[in-house]
Amino acid sequence: MFLESPIRRALFYFMKFGYSIRFVILTYMKTLSPWINFNGNAEEAFNFYKSVLGGEFAKITRFKDIATAEYPVVEEDANKLMQIVLVTDSGLTLVGNDVPAFMGPVSENENRSKIYIDADNAAEALMIYEGLSLGGVVEVPMDEAGGAYFAMFRDKYGIEWIVELA
Numbered sequence: 001m002f003l004e005s006p007i008r009r010a011l012f013y014f015m016k017f018g019y020s021i022r023f024v025i026l027t028y029m030k031t032l033s034p035w036i037n038f039n040g041n042a043e044e045a046f047n048f049y050k051s052v053l054g055g056e057f058a059k060i061t062r063f064k065d066i067a068t069a070e071y072p073v074v075e076e077d078a079n080k081l082m083q084i085v086l087v088t089d090s091g092l093t094l095v096g097n098d099v100p101a102f103m104g105p106v107s108e109n110e111n112r113s114k115i116y117i118d119a120d121n122a123a124e125a126l127m128i129y130e131g132l133s134l135g136g137v138v139e140v141p142m143d144e145a146g147g148a149y150f151a152m153f154r155d156k157y158g159i160e161w162i163v164e165l166a
Helices: 006-016 021-028 042-053 122-133
Strands: 035-038 056-062 081-087 093-098 114-118 137-145 148-154 160-165
Touching: 035 042, 042 056, 042 081, 042 093, 042 122, 122 137, 122 148, 122 160
Parallel strands: 035 093, 114 160
Antiparallel strands: 056 081, 081 093, 137 148, 148 160
C-alpha cells in the first residue's frame, strides 16, 4: 500500500497541508553532491582537487575491498577506486570513482555536466580558478563583468567547472 513507507507517509502528510513535493524534498535532503567517473585516475584527480580546494578524504574504497567469492574483481580493477569522497574546507563534497574495465572507458569529451562553485570572495574565486584550470582548457577566462567574476573551464582530467562570484 502507498502509505506503508515512512517517507511516503511524510510526503502525504505535508502535501495534505499544502506543501509542495519540492519543499518536502529540499527540507529532508541531506546533501546534493557531484559524482565524477574516471578512467583509472580518480585517485590522482582527487589528490589534485584536494591540493586546490583543501579538505580531507571522508572515504576511500577500492574495488578489492569489496570483492567476494560471489563477486570477484579482476586484477586490473583491484586497486581502482570504487568510491572516493572529498569534503573540502568550504564544505563542498565531491564523490568519484574509477570505471571498471568491463564497463568501458568514460569519454571526457562527451561530459557536458559542469561542477559549479559559488565563491565567497574574489580572492577565493581566482585561487580556485587558477588552481583547477592549471593544465586544462579554459573556455571562458576569469574576468570581472558588471561586478561579477566568472570562469568556465575543463580541468586536466576533462571535468568541466564553472567558478563564479556574483
